[in-house]
Amino acid sequence: MESKSFPGVVASLDGLRDYVDELSRQAGLAKKATYGLKLAVDEIATNIILYGYEKAGLVADFRVLSEITEQELIVILEDEAAAFDPLANQMPDASDLSKSLEDREIGGLGIFLTIKGVDNFSYEYFNGKNRNVFVMKKQQS
Amino acid sequence: MAFKIETVIEEHTAKMTLHGELDSLSARVFMTEIEKLAGQPIEVLVLDMEELDFMSSAGLRVLIFSKQKIGTHLSIYIVKPQELIVDTLEKTGLHHSVTIVDQYPV
Numbered sequence: 001m002e003s004k005s006f007p008g009v010v011a012s013l014d015g016l017r018d019y020v021d022e023l024s025r026q027a028g029l030a031k032k033a034t035y036g037l038k039l040a041v042d043e044i045a046t047n048i049i050l051y052g053y054e055k056a057g058l059v060a061d062f063r064v065l066s067e068i069t070e071q072e073l074i075v076i077l078e079d080e081a082a083a084f085d086p087l088a089n090q091m092p093d094a095s096d097l098s099k100s101l102e103d104r105e106i107g108g109l110g111i112f113l114t115i116k117g118v119d120n121f122s123y124e125y126f127n128g129k130n131r132n133v134f135v136m137k138k139q140q141s
Numbered sequence: 142m143a144f145k146i147e148t149v150i151e152e153h154t155a156k157m158t159l160h161g162e163l164d165s166l167s168a169r170v171f172m173t174e175i176e177k178l179a180g181q182p183i184e185v186l187v188l189d190m191e192e193l194d195f196m197s198s199a200g201l202r203v204l205i206f207s208k209q210k211i212g213t214h215l216s217i218y219i220v221k222p223q224e225l226i227v228d229t230l231e232k233t234g235l236h237h238s239v240t241i242v243d244q245y246p247v
Contacts, residue, residue: 097234101208
């Protein structure tokens with residue numbers, strides 16, 4: 001697995017997206033799949049940085065682990081914040097998504113876009129670290 | 142790519158041109174521009190997104206905030222958003238609350 005660390009600050013998001021772009025290019029992902037993965041990784045990294053680190057007063061890096069197999073690109077965001085399963089939160093449902101802007105809740109859209117943007121998203125807490133796992137299937141030629 | 146925003150206010154219309162990538166860092170800049178409009182008699186918000194390459198949920202939250210902050214009478218037009226940004230607006234149902242156009246005035 002390839003590994004790259006980023007400082008746990010919002011200013012890292014730009015470089016993180018560039019890195020995901022590069023991994024997607026290496027895996028031969030199409031433009032739409034690349035954008036979906038980039039959006040998903042950005043959303044989860046934002047939560048890690050803002051809530052896992054900044055709000056908790058924790059200064060730490062987060063790591064991106066990646067692997068390109070014959071069938072898929074696997075990207076793992078690994079952080080040292082307190083255990084947090086993004087899938088444990090309630091997602092907006094069809095009724096929430098049909099609400100007008102003035103009646104909308106501000107939160108909940110990030111994890112929704114994460115799940116919609118990738119082929120598979122999962123979470124595990126392993127060795128004292130949160131691991132958010134994103135899987136994109138490579139295009140079959 | 143670095144985020145950039147330009148705002149022009151003419152009568153009751155605020156036009157903002159967004160460039161680059163809108164994430165949770167740049168959304169703070171976008172939010173500040175929206176906050177400046179609060180209390181002004183703005184009826185139409187035009188967001189030119191032709192040169193916006195990326196928008197996360199932080200950008201969507203500013204759209205929601207703008208309607209809640211400026212007022213429910215506010216009409217929001219999004220000019221020439223890129224296909225993948227339209228996809229995000231559609232997935233989240235926000236396309237029902239804004240008008241997507243090729244140019245403004247329509």
